[in-house]
Amino acid sequence: xxxxxxxxxxxxxxxxxxxxxxxxxxxxxxxxxxxxxxxxxxxxxxxxxxxxxxxxxxxxxxxxxxxxxxxxxxxxxxxxxxxxxxxxxxxxxxxxxxxxxxxxxxxxxxxxxxxxxxxxxxxxxxxxxxxxxxxxxxxxxxxxxxxxxxxxxxxxxxxxxxxxxxxxxxxxxxxxxxxxxxxxxxxxxxxxxxxxxxxxxxxxxxxxxxxxxxxxxxxxxxxxxxxxxxxxxxxxxxxxxxxxxxxxxxxxxxxxxxxxxxxxxxxxxxxxxxxxxxxxxxxxxxxxxxxxxxxxxxxxxxxxxxxxxxxxxxxxxxxxxxxxxxxxxxxxxxxxxxxxxxxxxxxxxxxxxxxxxxxxxxxxxxxxxxxxxxxxxxxxxxxxxxxxxxxxxxxxxxxxxxxxxxxxxxxxxxxxxxxxxxxxxxxxxxxxxxxxxxxxxxxxxxxxxxxxxxxxxxxxxxxxxxxxxxxxxxxxxxxxxxxxxxxxxxxxxxxxxxxxxxxxxxxxxxxxxxxxxxxxxxxxxxxxxxxxxxxxxxxxxxxxxxxxxxxxxxxxxxxxxxxxxxxxxxxxxxxxxxxxxxxxxxxxxxxxxxxxxxxxxxxxxxxxxxxxxxxxxxxxxxxxxxxxxxxxxxxxxxxxxxxxxxxxxxxxxxxxxxxxxxxxxxxxxxxxxxxxxxxxxxxxxxxxxxxxxxxxxxxxxxxxxxxxxxxxxxxxxxxxxxxxxxxxxxxxxxxxxxxxxxxxxxxxxxxxxxxxxxxxxxxxxxxxxxxxxxxxxxxxxxxxxxxxxxxxxxxxxxxxxxxxxxxxxxxxxxxxxxxxxxxxxxxxxxxxxxxxxxxxxxxxxxxxxxxxxxxxxxxxxxxxxxxxxxxxxxxxxxxxxxxx
Numbered sequence: 038x039x040x041x042x043x044x045x046x047x048x049x050x051x052x053x054x055x056x057x058x059x060x061x062x063x064x065x066x067x068x069x070x071x072x073x074x075x076x077x078x079x080x081x082x083x084x085x086x087x088x089x090x091x092x093x094x095x096x097x098x099x100x101x102x103x104x105x106x107x108x109x110x111x112x113x114x115x116x117x118x119x120x121x122x123x124x125x126x127x128x129x130x131x132x133x134x135x136x137x138x139x140x141x142x143x144x145x146x147x148x149x150x151x152x153x154x155x156x157x158x159x160x161x162x163x164x165x166x167x168x169x170x171x172x173x174x175x176x177x178x179x180x181x182x183x184x185x186x187x188x189x190x191x192x193x194x195x196x197x198x199x200x201x202x203x204x205x206x207x208x209x210x211x212x213x214x215x216x217x218x219x220x221x222x223x224x225x226x227x228x229x230x231x232x233x234x235x236x237x238x239x240x241x242x243x244x245x246x247x248x249x250x251x252x253x254x255x256x257x258x259x260x261x262x263x264x265x266x267x268x269x270x271x272x273x274x275x276x277x278x279x280x281x282x283x284x285x286x287x288x289x290x291x292x293x294x295x296x297x298x299x300x301x302x303x304x305x306x307x308x309x310x311x312x313x314x315x316x317x318x319x320x321x322x323x324x325x326x327x328x329x330x331x332x333x334x335x336x337x338x339x340x341x342x343x344x345x346x347x348x349x350x351x352x353x354x355x356x357x358x359x360x361x362x363x364x365x366x367x368x369x370x371x372x373x374x375x376x377x378x379x380x381x382x383x384x385x386x387x388x389x390x391x392x393x394x395x396x397x398x399x400x401x402x403x404x405x406x407x408x409x410x411x412x413x414x415x416x417x418x419x420x421x422x423x424x425x426x427x428x429x430x431x432x433x434x435x436x437x438x439x440x441x442x443x444x445x446x447x448x449x450x451x452x453x454x455x456x457x458x459x460x461x462x463x464x465x466x467x468x469x470x471x472x473x474x475x476x477x478x479x480x481x482x483x484x485x486x487x488x489x490x491x492x493x494x495x496x497x498x499x500x501x502x503x504x505x506x507x508x509x510x511x512x513x514x515x516x517x518x519x520x521x522x523x524x525x526x527x528x529x530x531x532x533x534x535x536x537x538x539x540x541x542x543x544x545x546x547x548x549x550x551x552x553x554x555x556x557x558x559x560x561x562x563x564x565x566x567x568x569x570x571x572x573x574x575x576x577x578x579x580x581x582x583x584x585x586x587x588x589x590x591x592x593x594x595x596x597x598x599x600x601x602x603x604x605x606x607x608x609x610x611x612x613x614x615x616x617x618x619x620x621x622x623x624x625x626x627x628x629x630x631x632x633x634x635x636x637x638x639x640x641x642x643x644x645x646x647x648x649x650x651x652x653x654x655x656x657x658x659x660x661x662x663x664x665x666x667x668x669x670x671x672x673x674x675x676x677x678x679x680x681x682x683x684x685x686x687x688x689x690x691x692x693x694x695x696x697x698x699x700x701x702x703x704x705x706x707x708x709x710x711x712x713x714x715x716x717x718x719x720x721x722x723x724x725x726x727x728x729x730x731x732x733x734x735x736x737x738x739x740x741x742x743x744x745x746x747x748x749x750x751x752x753x754x755x756x757x758x759x760x761x762x763x764x765x766x767x768x769x770x771x772x773x774x775x776x777x778x779x780x781x782x783x784x785x786x787x788x789x790x791x792x793x794x795x796x797x798x799x800x801x802x803x804x805x806x807x808x809x810x811x812x813x814x815x816x817x818x819x820x821x822x823x824x825x826x827x828x829x830x831x832x833x834x835x836x837x838x839x840x841x842x843x844x845x846x847x848x849x850x851x852x853x854x855x856x857x858x859x860x861x862x863x864x865x866x867x868x869x870x871x872x873x874x875x876x877x878x879x880x881x882x883x884x885x886x887x888x889x890x891x892x893x894x895x896x897x898x899x900x901x902x903x904x905x906x907x908x909x910x911x912x913x914x915x916x917x918x919x920x921x
Contacts, residue, residue, distance in 0.1 A: 124152035723747030
């Protein structure tokens with residue numbers, strides 16, 4: 038009961054503090070924003086629907102960004118009522134200190150407090166006076182604060198066993214009467230080179246240290262052994278990314294008790310004295326260096342009989358597996374990935390390692406070797422990663438048939454051939470991940486005979502499987518979270534049973550021969566985050582709504598035969614990150630609600646039959662990096678568009694894999710339509726509005742999109758000049774404005790676009806001189822400028838300043854001057870139409886208004902009388918000139 042009370046107290050304190058720490062907007066700010074919304078929506082508007090009274094945290098409202106920049110001060114007396122308090126965790130809350138109060142001296146009553154986690158706050162050196170009150174403290178975490186200079190560890194911290202001070206600006210520790218029981222010390226990422234080295238001189242005050250973290254410090258040219266040799270109890274040493282060179286570790290033998298050593302990312306490959314005296318070493322990390330085969334013959338790894346974990350990944354090892362690996366009989370984990378080794382698929386050189394549980398060999402050459410019938414491995418693996426570069430090995434190795442403890446297996450890009458190995462799932466009941474992408478497997482997709490509840494990740498993409506997806510998949514694999522089956526030959530429809538896998542988060546069936554209508558139950562899968570059904574034969578309308586899929590972020594439905602309007606399908610899916618509906622037969626207009634998808638990064642609606650104007654709401658998607666509306670029937674003006682300059686976020690799903698590695702879509706840039714896949718997507722920014730009916734001028738604000746890589750506005754009816762602001766597109770690689778009605782001169786500063794590789798303004802009405810033939814513009818030929826009658830200069834044949842050629846002879850057979858200022862036929866038609874309209878308007882007015890009608894007839898009567906008397910008075914004169 039006492040233990041439960043302590044744990045409960047920790048949780049209460051942690052949660053209760055959230056009420057006064059900076060977790061949302063202030064109340065007066067929220068009220069002001071609501072008043073602002075009312076004024077913008079007057080009298081009956083519907084803008085900003087997420088700004089609601091019921092939603093208290095306005096930092097989550099649409100288009101609102103909160104900047105939590107306020108430092109807070111901790112009221113220490115809050116802890117006094119909790120006499121059984123065991124730990125306080127206040128990581129990353131911008132706390133700068135504590136509030137002085139009359140009860141502060143009573144903090145010593147918290148005699149059970151053992152853990153204080155103040156990492157990543159704003160504390161300075163004064164925090165040490167605060168923590169000295171806790172005499173029972175065993176673990177103190179002060180990393181990444183504002184500590185600096187000399188740190189005096191008080192005598193009262195005599196029980197301290199773990200201390201974290203990394204990420205500060207400390208250059209000396211004083212602990213003459215301090216924590217003699219200190220076992221674990223973090224001093225990583227100290228700011229300066231000088232302070233990093235001076236700190237080592239303070240370590241003699243901690244003779245009982247067993248674990249020392251010195252990662253990410255600068256020890257160039259410094260000999261560390263003479264500063265560490267007094268640490269006779271040291272078992273774990275981490276020197277990752279410390280710029281060590283050949284002088285830094287002249288004799289590792291000065292640390293005979295060392296069990297764990299991490300030398301990740303050395304600046305040199307010289308370890309001349311070797312590991313000969315480190316007989317007790319159990320953990321060794323030498324990854325991400327430039328170590329080759331010869332260095333391992335020098336450092337004597339073969340004598341480390343107690344070594345359990347060895348990382349040598351991302352080095353320059355080559356050839357066959359070194360024979361000394363067979364001597365490491367205590368080895369449990371071996372990572373040789375990303376080298377230049379030749380590893381047999383049978384893994385026979387490692388058969389003697391009876392304790393081996395995890396082997397990572399991906400990124401090497403995996404080759405076929407005849408299995409030794411008289412030999413079998415002594416190990417039972419839990420993890421095996423052998424993804425390669427496409428080598429053919431013929432068949433599954435025989436040793437896999439005898440493995441029963443596998444939890445993760447990756448054989449990606451190894452050409453094995455044969456059927457799906459359902460026996461792997463049946464033999465290994467703990468199997469959780471199975472990667473068999475691009476393995477040349479064929480035949481039907483064979484399920485295990487019995488239910489397998491542990492398999493959560495299955496990828497069989499890029500094989501030659503055929504037939505229908507088994508309807509029993511939910512009963513046999515009920516724990517699936519990720520299912521990738523793309524690029525195969527599956528046909529038929531999606532089995533209804535897939536919708537019953539409640540844990541399914543990622544689902545990829547793209548590039549198969551599936552058909553039917555996209556089932557509506559997909560929208561009810563509440564855990565679904567990633568959906569890719571592109572490249573199939575699905576027809577009919579989109580499902581009415583994906584309302585229950587609140588976690589849905591990635592939707593790829595391109596290259597199908599979908600019809601009808603987009604309607605309300607994704608109306609409530611506010612978390613969507615990518616939406617690809619391109620290459621279908623969708624009709625209607627672009628719905629305004631797409632503007633509510635505030636997290637949208639990619640919007641692809643090209644190659645459909647959409648019409649109408651672009652909704653103004655779409656221009657408010659301030660995280661958008663790629664939009665493709667090409668090859669539709671859209672009209673109206675092009676809106677000022679905002680391409681996001683926000684850093685591309687790391688999109689990790691709850692199943693632990695980066696989302697961008699599974700995304701795939703097509704986009705045309707540099708006049709080539711390419712399929713983009715994986716991490717390259719985060720660098721792709723562009724706009725493609727080509728092949729529509731857009732009119733009006735190009736908004737000059739587009740020139741402010743200095744991160745854009747591709748801009749295509751070709752094959753429209755755009756008028757006006759090319760905005761001079763286009764010279765600001767410093768990262769653009771492809772700019773296509775051809776087949777429009779643009780006029781004026783080409784901005785002379787466009788040659789400053791040094792990244793430009795494809796450029797075209799052909800088939801317009803541009804005039805003046807072509808841009809200077811410098812830098813990238815020296816590579817653009819006549820085709821980039823052709824069919825602009827008044828454009829001159831290289832590479833065009835027309836020389837600027839030359840006489841204009843005479844107008845061509847009219848070819849009309851009716852001798853009309855078709856090249857004149859005005860078309861006379863149009864003039865006559867227009868004249869008579871206007872004349873008749875004026876008469877009709879006058880008649881209508883006189884018929885409707887009796888006052889004007891009387892005035893008009895009076896005017897006519899007076900005019901007739903005047904004309905009559907004029908003729909009578911002048912009749913004698915007319916006779917004189919012979920008129921009768």
